[in-house]
Amino acid sequence: MVAMLVATSYFGNRILRHVRMDVRKLRNEGFDIVVHTFSENDLRFYRKSVRDIVEVTKETGMRVWIDPWGIGGVFGGEAFSDAALHHREWLQVAANGDKLPACCPSNPGFQGFIHEWTDAALETGADAVFWDEPHFYSDETERIGCYCKYCQDLAERGEPAIGSFLREVCGKVKSRGSQNVVCLLPSSLERKDTLDWNEIAGLESVMNLGSTPFWGMQGADPEKYVDLIGRELMGLASRARVQTHLWIQGFRIPAGREEEIRRSAIAAGQLGIDVIAIWGFDACESMSFLSCERPQMAWAAFLKAIAQLRDRHGRSPSTTVREEKTSTGDRLGDN
Ligand SMILES: [Zn+2]
Numbered sequence: 038m039v040a041m042l043v044a045t046s047y048f049g050n051r052i053l054r055h056v057r058m059d060v061r062k063l064r065n066e067g068f069d070i071v072v073h074t075f076s077e078n079d080l081r082f083y084r085k086s087v088r089d090i091v092e093v094t095k096e097t098g099m100r101v102w103i104d105p106w107g108i109g110g111v112f113g114g115e116a117f118s119d120a121a122l123h124h125r126e127w128l129q130v131a132a133n134g135d136k137l138p139a140c141c142p143s144n145p146g147f148q149g150f151i152h153e154w155t156d157a158a159l160e161t162g163a164d165a166v167f168w169d170e171p172h173f174y175s176d177e178t179e180r181i182g183c184y185c186k187y188c189q190d191l192a193e194r195g196e197p198a199i200g201s202f203l204r205e206v207c208g209k210v211k212s213r214g215s216q217n218v219v220c221l222l223p224s225s226l227e228r229k230d231t232l233d234w235n236e237i238a239g240l241e242s243v244m245n246l247g248s249t250p251f252w253g254m255q256g257a258d259p260e261k262y263v264d265l266i267g268r269e270l271m272g273l274a275s276r277a278r279v280q281t282h283l284w285i286q287g288f289r290i291p292a293g294r295e296e297e298i299r300r301s302a303i304a305a306g307q308l309g310i311d312v313i314a315i316w317g318f319d320a321c322e323s324m325s326f327l328s329c330e331r332p333q334m335a336w337a338a339f340l341k342a343i344a345q346l347r348d349r350h351g352r353s354p355s356t357t358v359r360e361e362k363t364s365t366g367d368r369l370g371d372n
Contacts, residue, residue: 041306043343044070044282046317048106049324051079051086057093059318064097066340067347070312071099072167074106075158076116084157091161102218103163105154109147110139113170113222113249115326120150129174129183139174142202143187151206165216168206170249171199172222200236203243211242218245218282223255223266234269238277245312246274247282252301253289259297260304267308282312287320287335288327295331295338302342313346315339
């Protein structure tokens with residue numbers, strides 16, 4: 038039987054003795070996976086530190102997914118990009134020819150940089166690379182999408198830019214004996230022209246596919262939104278025989294609305310999602326921009342949901358389906 042696993046992201050602290058305390062707490066609270074961020078800043082200044090952080094996390098018995106947080110402005114995350122600042126030749130290009138403040142995933146220079154990052158990420162000893170919300174730059178005035186020559190070449194050949202990028206980077210990780218977890222922005226559900234979820238789910242090198250149905254950012258109903266995205270995900274994941282994960286919004290939840298966290302996590306668990314994750318550790322208490330208004334209550338709401346799901350779903354019918362998936366597909370790895 039493959040049980041539901043529980044994950045959280047962890048960031049903002051590079052002091053090993055504090056990390057050690059925090060990951061032990063997470064293990065005691067029932068977590069199985071920690072997503073550690075590995076930004077451009079980390080790549081430059083904290084390479085060995087992140088390796089140590091991964092090591093102390095794995096010592097607790099938890100798994101580690103490593104996240105190219107905010108790299109190039111291509112991935113999700115509250116991190117600045119030095120690459121976008123210093124390599125103007127790597128930048129995305131708007132329809133009118135203007136350079137945009139994010140690197141282009143189709144650009145060979147940026148792809149070389151991602152290979153360098155990937156080498157360092159695998160050196161940390163993480164169990165999987167967590168490809169965090171790869172996306173094109175967008176703001177209110179610009180259409181999503183890049184008009185650089187590399188993207189135009191791909192478009193002429195009918196190849197989607199982000200799909201091609203992920204096939205390349207995931208293939209490299211897999212060939213090095215590691216695993217890939219891909220997390221897609223839910224908005225792409227309505228934008229099949231920029232990113233086809235089925236195509237990503239069908240990549241042989243992808244072990245686990247997920248999304249970030251952060252209801253508070255969309256003004257959506259928490260359970261309905263998580264359920265909507267979760268169903269879409271489960272449908273294509275069962276066809277492609279890939280595991281699934283969903284992120285529960287554990288940031289910027291106002292006082293009095295912590296119950297939304299519990300209800301959404303339950304909704305995800307009831308769908309049979311393999312990994313239920315919260316962004317992020319201690320409801321982001323350490324980052325004022327992201328913190329929930331009452332982080333301790335928000336965190337407790339998530340822990341309560343997990344306890345309820347583990348109680349309720351110890352012998353759920355969906356267990357059978359996951360047994361079949363595990364026995365037939367080597368893509369599922371040993372999660
Ligand atoms: Zn481009």
